[in-house]
Amino acid sequence: MSKIVETNFGTLVDSKRVARGSASNVTKKGAFYVFSIRVENDDIREYSFTDRARAEQMREILISHLETRISKKIKKST
Numbered sequence: 269m270s271k272i273v274e275t276n277f278g279t280l281v282d283s284k285r286v287a288r289g290s291a292s293n294v295t296k297k298g299a300f301y302v303f304s305i306r307v308e309n310d311d312i313r314e315y316s317f318t319d320r321a322r323a324e325q326m327r328e329i330l331i332s333h334l335e336t337r338i339s340k341k342i343k344k345s346t
Contacts, residue, residue: 281342287335294323303327305334 290306300316301323307313315330317323 281338283335283339283342286338287331290334291327291331294320294327296320305330307334 292304294301294303296302297316300318301320302314302316303323304312304314305327315323315326317326
């Protein structure tokens with residue numbers, strides 16, 4: 269469970285929810301299972317896998333990495 273962090277503007281932020289909101293669901297496009305993650309406002313990365321289980325597992329891993337990145341960025345700015 270992630271901690272809710274207060275930014276220097278007084279806003280409370282749950283980094284886990286922000287990271288989950290930045291990732292799309294896994295969908296099937298042709299022979300591939302695809303999802304995308306918004307890393308920055310202008311940086312959207314799309315990933316594709318041939319196996320749904322691998323796609324879902326990688327999505328969870330990338331969400332956890334993004335959560336860590338967001339929490340570090342918030343802590344650095346406060």
